[in-house]
Amino acid sequence: MTSPRLFSILRQGLHLIASVHTALDDSQLVRFQADLVERIGADRARGVVIDVAALDVLDSFGSRTLRDIAEMARLRGAVTVIVGIQPDVAFAMVELGMDTGSVVTALDLEEGLAELDRCLAASPLPGP
Amino acid sequence: MAAVGPVGSPDQSCASPDVAALIPLVRRIVAARVPDRATVDDLVQETLTRVLAAAGRVEPGMLEPYAIVTARNVVASMWRDQDRHRRHQHRVVDLRPPPAPDEDVLAGEDRAAVAEALTRLSERERTTLLAHEVEGRDTRSLAVELGSTAGAVAAQLNRTRARLRVEYLLVSERVEPPTERCRPVLLAISSGERRRQREVDAARHLLECEVCARLSEPLMERGRARDDAVRVPVRGDADIVAARQAARELATRLRFSPTDITLIATAVSEMARNIVRFADSGEVVVTELEEPRCGISIVARDAGPGIPDVERALQDGYSTYQGLGLGLPGARRLMDEFAVVSETGRGTTVTMTKWRGEA
């Protein structure tokens, strides 16, 4: 289903942990998005952590893809937290002019999972 | 003068006295062409600055000819009131013979001129060159066939390439060499053989011959341009990643800060994507800059449909595909210099520069 060399999607309790392992090109990102969204539905995940620490660049397409994933996950009743954005990458994203508004972020995987718990505790049942 | 540049390059610091020794020569050349004394001073200084900056990459024996050529160019560009460098940067990709030959010497874009130049080689030269370059035959098997050694074949190939470059320039510039000495001199310069250059007294000839002075410039700069420019053809998604990795590698080698490297890679990513989205194919050329200080230049060009309204495309929020409209304006914010030249139906060239330092 997924190519283990490019990214992996693992289940942990009610959550999914999706890790990108290497720089992805646009079509690989699209496949990542499709696979992940499908897994969120199939596993009825409540939360998703996407670890992008391996990405050396998050340009407009990459950022938009992450935002789309978060939005689609929300429609399926899951909260998404992006973790592992490197300092230089974060800097480049804002210099580029990305609107980073709605996406939830955290420093790393550990923080991301804690953030998920906080979000889910705040709204125990996200939508019908 | 600031071009003397980066820290710790001992060969450059001892190059300056040699450059200083060129002053009378340069002054003579400029003064012969420009009446006004103040302007002469300016142009001499400009010439020396350029020669100084190039001192490290020009072969030691070629410094004087280089200065001669540079002085003539500086005078010429003053008359044209147009800086050669700028002209290059804003050039739209064009498959017909463009005004400046050097890039084409490298790219071999101008097929007609190459074909014509090929016919000027001897039968034997042509056959061997084509067998090597086109059919991919190695020098060893060619040597067996020709009853020679691999080394001799390689040397012959080098001479043939040098001749091809000269003939190519003559064809694409549409000039016939005015004297009998021209071809041997150009050939010596093209091959980079210093001994040969002395034998034919290349330096003196460049002083006397307007045509050769002009033609020899791309030949002398050839080696350098090939060494520090990386070309990435861009046809699909995967090439976007390849282009930004090429930029990242060069920027790393030039000791840019990690932050700047990421900014550069991000900008390249945006521009390469534009090529894939709008033009199907094009190329990204990443080049090291030495003047006026260390920097990196990125040229992204395509022969696609072009941008009808560049001004508007540079504004935030303008987008013709389902991206975020950050392509051009976003990349511009990431870089220090940014220029777009586009012609409807002909293509687009984006030239961007980042200087090493501050950040």
Place this chain on the structure above:
Amino acid sequence: MSRNENPTVTAAASDGTGHLDQDGLLPQLVAHLREHRTRLRQEWARRIQEAHLLQAMTSQEMTAETTLVYDNYVEVLETGSVEALQHYARDLSERIIPRGVETNEVVGIVLLLRDVLARSLFEKYQRDFSLLNRVLDAYEPAANRIANTVAVSFVEERERVIRQQQDSIRELSTPVLPVRERLLILPIIGVLDRERARQLTVQLLSGIRTHRAKVVVVDITGVPDVDESVANHLVRTVDASRLMGASVIITGLSPEIAQTLVTIGVDLSKMNTIGDLQGGLEEAERLLGYSVARDDGVGGP
């Protein structure tokens, strides 16, 4: 090095230098310049004043410097030593850069000295035209060489000094202070332009990672003239920090200025602004889940 490899052009280029030693012209020339040192130096100083160069210097300094430069210049003419020349130029640059001397001034005064000396040589030898020609041929390349080397050294030295200053200013001006676990304070003092905002943001971002910060208090009490551009820099800093999972609280922004910024269209909605540093720290602790000192809803919108 090119001399032997390319004899023709070199010979055509600088006939003068060769004759110099053979004729013993050089010692004669140097002796002349030494003999008339006072007069020539004064003439030079006068020309410098006329040209409005080196105005940053007092007349005493001017006398001291011109004397030193003059002697060095003649010495370099005499010895022709490149090392001495470079050393002299670097020395000169070191002395005058801190006084705010510009590149064009340095080039200007060296060229003036060249002219003053050339004129004096002309006067001395004008009756013997061929000797004059030889003297000037000998003098000019050497003098040009000095001018060129001085200019290059000056620019190099100046760049080095500027780099050094920038580095130290950068280090001093943006300390990222870890106050307690997961909490950073970044007090910004001085003008916040684009370049500085970038450096500061980069520093803050790596600080966030190093200290695993969740909350950052950026205090801008020390920033004069907080206008639209400053506010936009801060918005980017806030955005970038948020991408790393850290919340930013801006303190030191007066309500009046905040109101003005909103009026001219700056989007402060994403910024958590609090009047003073104390309030900012309390809000930070609240966000971190520590005991809440007071909860009067000072948080941003």
